Amino acid sequence: MQDLSLLQRRYGPRYPNYLLMVLMLGSMAMILASTSVNVALPAIMADFRIGRPLAQWLSTGFLAAMTSGLLLSAWAQARFGARATAQAGLAVFIVTSVLALVASAAWQLITLRIIQGLCAGIVQPLAMVLIFRVFAGGGRGAALGAYGLGVMIAPTLGPTIGGYLVDMFGWYAVFWLPLPMCFLAMLAGLFLMPSERQRNTPFLDLWAFMLLNVGLFATLGALAEAQRFAWAEPRVWAPGVIGLAAIAGFLWRSRFSSRPLLPLALWRHVGFRKASWVALALGMGLYGTTYIIPLHVQAIEGYSAGWAGLLLLPTGVVMGVASFMGGRLSDHLSTAVLLIAGLLALVVSSVGLGWLQPGASFLVLCFWACIGRIGLGILLPALTTGALDALDREQVPHGAGAITFVRQLGGAFGVNLLTFFLEWRHRQEGGDFPAEVVAFQQSFWLMGALFALTLLAAWNLRPSQG
Numbered sequence: 507m508q509d510l511s512l513l514q515r516r517y518g519p520r521y522p523n524y525l526l527m528v529l530m531l532g533s534m535a536m537i538l539a540s541t542s543v544n545v546a547l548p549a550i551m552a553d554f555r556i557g558r559p560l561a562q563w564l565s566t567g568f569l570a571a572m573t574s575g576l577l578l579s580a581w582a583q584a585r586f587g588a589r590a591t592a593q594a595g596l597a598v599f600i601v602t603s604v605l606a607l608v609a610s611a612a613w614q615l616i617t618l619r620i621i622q623g624l625c626a627g628i629v630q631p632l633a634m635v636l637i638f639r640v641f642a643g644g645g646r647g648a649a650l651g652a653y654g655l656g657v658m659i660a661p662t663l664g665p666t667i668g669g670y671l672v673d674m675f676g677w678y679a680v681f682w683l684p685l686p687m688c689f690l691a692m693l694a695g696l697f698l699m700p701s702e703r704q705r706n707t708p709f710l711d712l713w714a715f716m717l718l719n720v721g722l723f724a725t726l727g728a729l730a731e732a733q734r735f736a737w738a739e740p741r742v743w744a745p746g747v748i749g750l751a752a753i754a755g756f757l758w759r760s761r762f763s764s765r766p767l768l769p770l771a772l773w774r775h776v777g778f779r780k781a782s783w784v785a786l787a788l789g790m791g792l793y794g795t796t797y798i799i800p801l802h803v804q805a806i807e808g809y810s811a812g813w814a815g816l817l818l819l820p821t822g823v824v825m826g827v828a829s830f831m832g833g834r835l836s837d838h839l840s841t842a843v844l845l846i847a848g849l850l851a852l853v854v855s856s857v858g859l860g861w862l863q864p865g866a867s868f869l870v871l872c873f874w875a876c877i878g879r880i881g882l883g884i885l886l887p888a889l890t891t892g893a894l895d896a897l898d899r900e901q902v903p904h905g906a907g908a909i910t911f912v913r914q915l916g917g918a919f920g921v922n923l924l925t926f927f928l929e930w931r932h933r934q935e936g937g938d939f940p941a942e943v944v945a946f947q948q949s950f951w952l953m954g955a956l957f958a959l960t961l962l963a964a965w966n967l968r969p970s971q972g
Contacts, residue, residue, distance in 0.1 A: 509702040510640055522640045528694045529633035530656035535687035536626035540568050542664030545800045545811045546677040554612040559733040562925040563616045565797055568623035569918035570722045575627020576911040577767045580904050581710055587703035588632050595629035596692045606681040634906040650887045651833010663822050665800055669815020714767040717756040724749030729922050733929040769904045781893035782912045783963035784845055788885050789916025791852050797921045802946045806864050820872055821879040828883025841892035844884055845964035849957050851881025856954030860947045924949055
């Protein structure tokens with residue numbers, strides 16, 4: 507049994523920083539995998555002869571499974587300990603990455619991505635819980651800012667590095683890209699991760715977990731099929747009905763369970779409710795733009811995968827700096843001010859990207875994308891602080907998983923809805939290249955409108971606890 511106090515005595519006053527580096531490494535590996543596949547989508551679509559409605563499952567399937575996996579994190583940490591949970595998740599992630607290299611059909615690749623997403627969902631929330639515990643004596647805002655530096659820069663570094671690897675080695679390269687970081691995180695975690703666990707933890711509510719997964723994947727499946735068929739088709743409305751019924755069943759079971767998988771009582775706090783709306787927007791902004799920008803520049807501007815990824819490199823640096831500064835500022839400025847500033851930057855960026863015409867220079871594209879990344883960098887530490895400060899101390903572990911759950915939910919449905927809207931507008935505008943241009947423009951404007959609406963939730967956000 508190695509709890510945090512024992513590890514702190516063993517490694518001294520620098521232990522919190524050591525642990526923070528391990529947590530950043532593991533989280534970055536998972537997030538790197540979630541976004542690096544975006545620049546490889548055109549190559550995968552050409553290799554397996556599939557269209558955007560099926561290819562988008564490589565992104566949304568990962569994010570949906572990650573969303574449901576987040577709710578297992580608090581239970582797995584209590585039942586098995588943070589170290590065993592992280593080691594198992596990273597090990598399965600490594601195995602599925604290797605198996606992806608020999609996949610011969612699109613469904614095999616999608617299945618492996620879903621398993622990877624589940625592992626990422628279980629492992630990632632451990633970081634926020636441990637940061638809140640190990641930095642309880644002070645410096646929490648700066649630690650969250652440093653952690654956000656890795657979490658926010660990874661989604662843009664993934665496409666940047668992955669793009670050049672795709673150009674040189676093919677789409678297979680994006681699956682072995684996170685492996686070195688996974689191995690390092692596993693090795694360091696053996697010595698630095700706490701292993702304390704609660705042996706009397708109740709069994710997992712499998713019914714609730716199954717209902718959640720059926721609800722998520724059936725609803726996403728309905729939206730994906732609606733990109734190819736009419737809403738009146740049974741293959742569209744049937745999974746939609748099943749998905750909504752499963753989600754209703756999951757919420758009902760969570761409402762009346764003594765130990766719910768998703769504690770709905772968290773949303774009794776006004777601050778947590780408002781933060782959840784911002785988390786949805788943050789998820790869509792983080793994963794939606796990282797999905798649509800590489801597709802846009804490859805389809806409209808004719809960029810290669812490498813150049814599409816390079817476009818996101820300076821945006822990742824900008825976002826990392828903004829996240830670090832946002833963490834520092836969260837110790838001094840109100841959460842509402844930081845959230846509003848971040849959302850306004852996303853609105854400006856989305857409108858600017860939608861305003862551009864084909865032939866825009868690399869620097870102009872990069873400029874508008876960087877403005878959005880500044881907003882995302884400011885949002886993450888402020889959102890985490892604002893959401894968890896609204897809760898009681900004993901609710902923090904579940905709140906960390908829940909707010910990350912909401913953010914990933916925004917990412918999964920954001921990518922899915924963007925793909926649906928993009929395909930719909932492309933057909934409505936005529937189905938040719940000019941229609942593709944207009945469809946991308948309108949997709950960016952749609953995101954800008956949603957970010958603007960989220961400002962209402964961020965307004966006057968206040969912590970419920972002192």
